[in-house]
Amino acid sequence: MRPLRADARDNRARILTAAEEVFGQSPNASTDEVAKLADVGIATVFRHFPTKAELLEAVLTVRLERLRDRAIELAGHDDPGAAFFAFFDQVVAEAASKLAIADALGAAGSSAGADAREAGAGMREAFGNLLARAQRGGQVRADAAFPEVYALLIGASRGATAARLEPEVRDRMLALLYGGLRTRA
Amino acid sequence: MRPLRADARDNRARILTAAEEVFGQSPNASTDEVAKLADVGIATVFRHFPTKAELLEAVLTVRLERLRDRAIELAGHDDPGAAFFAFFDQVVAEAASKLAIADALGAAGSSAGADAREAGAGMREAFGNLLARAQRGGQVRADAAFPEVYALLIGASRGATAARLEPEVRDRMLALLYGGLRTRA
DNA sequence: GAATATATGGAGTCGCCACTCCGTTTACAA
DNA sequence: TTGTAAACGGAGTGGCGACTCCATATATTC
Numbered sequence: 001m002r003p004l005r006a007d008a009r010d011n012r013a014r015i016l017t018a019a020e021e022v023f024g025q026s027p028n029a030s031t032d033e034v035a036k037l038a039d040v041g042i043a044t045v046f047r048h049f050p051t052k053a054e055l056l057e058a059v060l061t062v063r064l065e066r067l068r069d070r071a072i073e074l075a076g077h078d079d080p081g082a083a084f085f086a087f088f089d090q091v092v093a094e095a096a097s098k099l100a101i102a103d104a105l106g107a108a109g110s111s112a113g114a115d116a117r118e119a120g121a122g123m124r125e126a127f128g129n130l131l132a133r134a135q136r137g138g139q140v141r142a143d144a145a146f147p148e149v150y151a152l153l154i155g156a157s158r159g160a161t162a163a164r165l166e167p168e169v170r171d172r173m174l175a176l177l178y179g180g181l182r183t184r185a
Numbered sequence: 186m187r188p189l190r191a192d193a194r195d196n197r198a199r200i201l202t203a204a205e206e207v208f209g210q211s212p213n214a215s216t217d218e219v220a221k222l223a224d225v226g227i228a229t230v231f232r233h234f235p236t237k238a239e240l241l242e243a244v245l246t247v248r249l250e251r252l253r254d255r256a257i258e259l260a261g262h263d264d265p266g267a268a269f270f271a272f273f274d275q276v277v278a279e280a281a282s283k284l285a286i287a288d289a290l291g292a293a294g295s296s297a298g299a300d301a302r303e304a305g306a307g308m309r310e311a312f313g314n315l316l317a318r319a320q321r322g323g324q325v326r327a328d329a330a331f332p333e334v335y336a337l338l339i340g341a342s343r344g345a346t347a348a349r350l351e352p353e354v355r356d357r358m359l360a361l362l363y364g365g366l367r368t369r370a
Numbered sequence: 371g372a373a374t375a376t377a378t379g380g381a382g383t384c385g386c387c388a389c390t391c392c393g394t395t396t397a398c399a400a
Numbered sequence: 401t402t403g404t405a406a407a408c409g410g411a412g413t414g415g416c417g418a419c420t421c422c423a424t425a426t427a428t429t430c
Binding site for chain 2: 375376379380
């Protein structure tokens, strides 16, 4: 298929941005709200994303890819333990301010379109890599397998989101959690 | 106000049970479904619970009270550490099979009617009591304050629910988490 | 076993929201 | 320019779901 016309490309990008904003605030907002914020007719939204689900998936995919990139970036750092926990921190912190990221994390594995599923897999792979490095570096318990560590990541994200934690409480919660993940002194 | 007529009392109870079942499966099911399962007209549901929110709140309240009772019961056990972790286990296990309980936990503190809020407070108090005992018994780190421990409970519940964990993964996740909560050997 | 206050069922009503239709506008190519 | 395929906007449309109305039924009271 031919490349998009310039205005169409612009609109598509604006719609995605608006959707991320709107659904970040309240995940079951209406498509109209997205159109309004993007300053675009409703039909335009549906032309680019034929279904609300596809729009949501696109937002989700963007988020997951961003997290994956962050994980890859952190994998280059000197201290693998610090890198691992920094990533964990960041995911949880963003989840707290953006409701949808936690849902994104949850949905990514199971009921989602191919794009989102792929993005989720990429993100998990990058996170798994951070974990493996931190374990080789002796900073994270070697007997902690990926699935349960990932479950903790999702849980901490969703918990922080649901409970609207004060930042200090969130940090103390993570400190307790990290105590379970770290190797013993 | 006068006591309910016998049939009305029955119906009310059946509606509550049906609602717990239905909303446990999918939290945004329609009121009709509840009516169908309770074998009652829609109007009857709305007569007893004038609003969908009130129906949800009633379900939530029942759940919270049940958890509180369980916590109180466990507070009588010999081993306070075991009691604490048993409660934790149970909440998480139920969350995994009943979607709504986690939402319940999350919503209980903030946006909910007076009944649910009160039930939530009662439950948290009972859980706090379990925690305090386990700390006095030297089985849980004394420096873990209630808010972050509670946040972990919610997080673990929501994480287990969202990720549809295999039971063994869930158990290993909890083992890691408990490692952070327990006092060091 | 009436009389009557209480309850009931289910056919409506109403608003919201995902999605479509089509007449108008706009980017691009020649 | 001008022709035209590509995009656009926004007024529909249809369906769903919360909530109401009221004619009927049934518990309770005497």
